[in-house]
Amino acid sequence: MRPITVPFFISHQGCPNQCVFCNQVRIAGTGGEFPDGDAIRAKVSAYRGTSGGNPVEVAFFGGSFTAIPFDYQERLLGALHPLRERGEVSGIRISTRPDAIDGEHLAWLRGMGVATVEIGIQSMDESVLERSGRGHTAAQVVTACRLVKKAGMVLGAQLMPGLPGDTPALSMTSLHEVLALNPDFLRIYPTLVIAETRLAELYRAGEYVPLSLAGAVTLCKMLLRAALAAEVPVIRIGLQPTAELDCEGSVLAGPYHPAFRQLVEGELCLDLCRKLTTGLPRGMGVTVFCAPARVSDVAGQRRYNLEALRRDGVHVTSIIADPDLSHHDLRVEAGSVSRRGNLLV
Ligand code: SF4
Structure with a gap:
């Protein structure tokens, strides 16, 4: 049975960085406060009530989970401990940056019930990473992915075609380099120009041209085809619509469409x-x-x-x-x- 995911957005919490495209409040629709134990239990209970008997997993999305202060990580995962023991939560997933992972930390996370680690990779091209303000290298991506696999955890990889300096050929190369790391699933988010970001400034100054909707659809089709041919599922293509994203002035430019995957x-x-x-x-x-x-x-x-x-x-x-x-x-x-x-x- 497919698990139902209970999402908690801890937007930008723990992130030491400021990528040029990132405005987590608009993307995820939350300021990213840490939920307390009561809020976590209440939300899990509400999802369980409508899960129809499907297993329920908890996901901490948005920020860089492994970079938030350790006592917060302990508090968030600790709140789930009794739920896991009672079988009310079947698994936990987190997302984080490639340079915020090491083997010891992964072993601890695993002991705390984290089964899946999603890594924001975005590109494997050094120049694209640098121009996007990612603050990590492709070599760090390789190390991080290998560590997750070595820890026996499920590895998710996120890619963002259309970043500054990217081309369709570079996006395909990035995909193939990521596929070689044996991820268990992918998410593909074509780059959007979100308000109040550095990318918005570059766009207004004429220094960044986003992918057109048609161009992004065609590129993502090629990425999807290559991923599926390698038998790696792509669980999301395009940002999930949120009230904030859909509100006027949030997406300044770029290939946004609420049903992007269907295109x-x-x-x-x-x-x-x-x-x-x-x-x-x-x-x-x-x-x-x-x-x-x-x-x-x-x-x-x-x-x-x-x-x-x-x-x-x-x-x-x-x-x-x-x-x-x-x-x-x-x-x-x-x-x-x-x-x-x-x-x-
Ligand atoms: S690493 Fe993630 S949370 Fe941090 S600025 Fe970049 S996209 Fe945003």
């Missing part, structure tokens, strides 16, 4: 539909078969894909959910023609 998955499907319908007579009726969960991706947002195919001369008459197809396979039928393809090839 990416839709473009993956559009590419394959185009490939499978190549050479068919113009205007011929085509039926597309896909896994049930893929139907809306094949149609595209607001039927974007169907319109694009129609402009290409391909008339999709229906999309049929076929439970025998895997999530990554599509089949098209047109007259006596039947073709099958895989989204990851």
Whole structure:
């Protein structure tokens, strides 16, 4: 059963740094105060009440957990101890910076119930890291990831295509270098220009040009395809919409879309539909078969894909959910023609 995550945003707490893109209050929608034991227990209990019997895990997102004062780490994780003992919390995940990890600390975290460590990597290119004010090197990323794996913990890796100095080719290289570190999952956040950040100043001065929405979708599609081909799941693409993020003036520029991932998955499907319908007579009726969960991706947002195919001369008459197809396979039928393809090839 998939665990339900109880999120606590400890935004920027413990972070010694100021990355050019970071305004955690706007991104996460919280000032990042530490919750006390009562608040933690109450929130876990509320989530358990609606979990439908699924396991419940707790996640501390936002800041650099391993860099906050040690007694706070102890207090936060200690509050969860009785819940873990009673089986009410199945696991704990934290996120942190690559330069705020060492083997001893990881062993302690593990003993306190932390099973998953997400590392904000963002890029493996030294110049991009420097221009983004990350304050760590790619070598530190490698060391941190190896330590997490060595500690027997689940490793999550976060990447941010579109940072200052980044290019699609550098983003792909970063991804491949990260995949070589054997992460258990990825999150991909295309860079946005958030108000009250250094990046906002650079953008206003004309010194930073963000990815366009279309460019980011295409780049993230390529990153997603490479990650899935390496059998590494991508659990999030694009920032989660929050009230703060959605409020006017928060996102100044960049590829923000509340359903960004669906755009990416839709473009993956559009590419394959185009490939499978190549050479068919113009205007011929085509039926597309896909896994049930893929139907809306094949149609595209607001039927974007169907319109694009129609402009290409391909008339999709229906999309049929076929439970025998895997999530990554599509089949098209047109007259006596039947073709099958895989989204990851
Ligand atoms: S390390 Fe993380 S929390 Fe700290 S400034 Fe950078 S993005 Fe923000």
